[in-house]
Amino acid sequence: MYSRLWLDETIDNNNAVVTNNGFDADSVLLKNAVKELTTINAVSGLNISLVKCDREDLGKEGFEIEKNGDVYTVKANNENAVLFGTFRFINMIRLNKSFDAPVKEVPVSPLRMLNHWDNMDNSIERGYSGESFLFKDNDIVIDDRTVYYARVLASAGYNGVVINNVNVKQAACDLINERFIDKVNKLSELFSSYGIKMFMSLNYASPIDDPEVSSADPLDEKVIKWWEKKMAYIYSKVPTFGGFLVKADSEGRPGPFTYDRTQAEGANMLARAIKPYGGIIIWRCFVYNCRQDWRDLKTDRARAAYDYFNTLDGDFEDNVIIQIKNGPVDFQVREPVSPLFGAMPHTNEMMEFQIAQEYTGQQRHVCFLIPWFKEVLSFDIHAKDAKSDDTTVLGVVTGKTYGNALAGICAVTNTGNDYNWTGHDLAAANLYGLGRLAFEPSLSSEEIAREWIVLTYGNNEKVIDNVTKILMMSWPAYEKYNAPLGIGWMVHPEDHYGPDPDGYEYSVWGTYHKADHFAIGVERNSTGTGYSTQYNEPLKSMYEKPETTPDELKLFFHRLPYTYVLKSGKTVIQHIYDTHYEGAEDVKKMSALWQDLKGLVPDDAFERVTKRFEHQVEHSERWRDVINSYFYRKTLIPDEKGRPLY
């Protein structure tokens, strides 16, 4: 059993009239488009013409929708694009959008992808919404739910999905073997019938298990041949396959470093083997030393991705994309943008976000991440040697800055087999939102929120107003009651949930704030670890000094006394006290806004979200008290406003 997300219920007696003008009537993509139009309630009775055209401006995935008299026309260059246009058309009708002028939409990001961290034993790494619906008991599952999922993703504009965890467990190694390959093909065909390319994560060390090879050295002929044969086999069985996502030399995963080879040598070996079939290799840059000594003041985890990859610019094959986490550390509620986005003009790059809320409330707290993602994407990273005047992160990851055809935006997904898919009903706004944002980044966060709300709960103004307010307040609120001013990591190490200010201090993970009685933070400017020097000017100079570093990142870049006065005019310590009180208050306000919707949203959804808010109210107060007490005890500086500190 599963609930419907934003995609409308279907009915049996829809009487829409759909005509096909020029598309291949046998194409499964076209058939699926017609099926949507002839079953979905909202377009019942309409007259819709699907028209094949030949227009350069629409590209591979763009479409144009217009209305002439009573007839709606969806024009596109191919069956894939007309299916995207169909979903958009249906959503536009449901959103009451105007068709007075033709609506032309061409996706801005070439790849718009979700990465599952699903394991074959049905568990999900960092999964907060039940277990996997793609795998069960070491087998692949394909059922109604999978079909609905493919439809839902296409209707939000996604065109790629990675089905298994980047930490490839033993059982998943068989996904590229005879044992599962037919099912892999079936799943890939299902996704591609909705315009979505299916990818898998692979185990870089796979050839080691073959006694004839016993190595994973990317320059070893036997290893090269092994992968060539493997890719030929995979594509002979799974012709619609997109390629592989690889986590190598990271957190215990094997990789080219074992053989003294570079990350480029590792990626290129796979890329050459998959190239004849049009496949791509997505190579993650999450490479760092995870066995650090906290007394070592030189090694800075934030530096790692740039240090390992920046000198490899131009070395990667053209079917490799390097996938970079939005920040230099790991999906914290606030981090600077990774400097790697500004550093590699000759390399395909894509953005890795995380909508599984590992460090942002684990889908028990509401945290609408689209405003954060928009901030990251619109950040001017001053990309070096840009070929266009767009030097933003968005420009880089959509291929505009350097003219790359391969580029994209992805997120670690937040779905599981919970009835409501995402644990927290409101977390589905992140799932919808990321797809829409990657397709059309100029949409505002409010517009995206509103679309999701109307498609999910209907057109009631009060519901739209209150839920928009909740969503828009949620990420800033979470940041307020979390670790302050860009510090991050004040969570329990075992599950990354709940406040534990010293949880990661003295550990091996390289994530220290080094708070003592006088000061907090790690100096990351040129006199410190040098991290700030990885940025291009003027960012390098901006992050060099505390005075010019934005407040929200002050403690990420600098070690400062608690009495340091921020741009806001408050001291660091007073900022901490105030924001933590404010954040917990904001949660109560969000909860009250939801309570106002009783009877206006479905009862079961109302109850589920109410329960989550009960927890969030209590848990945000806990965050407030633990963090404030920690700093009060360290500093003995009282709150100017005299509120209780323990």
Ligand code: GCV
């Ligand atoms: C899939 C973080 C998570 C890990 C995850 C890793 C990654 O460290 O806690 O669970 O592993 O990121 O992105 O590879």
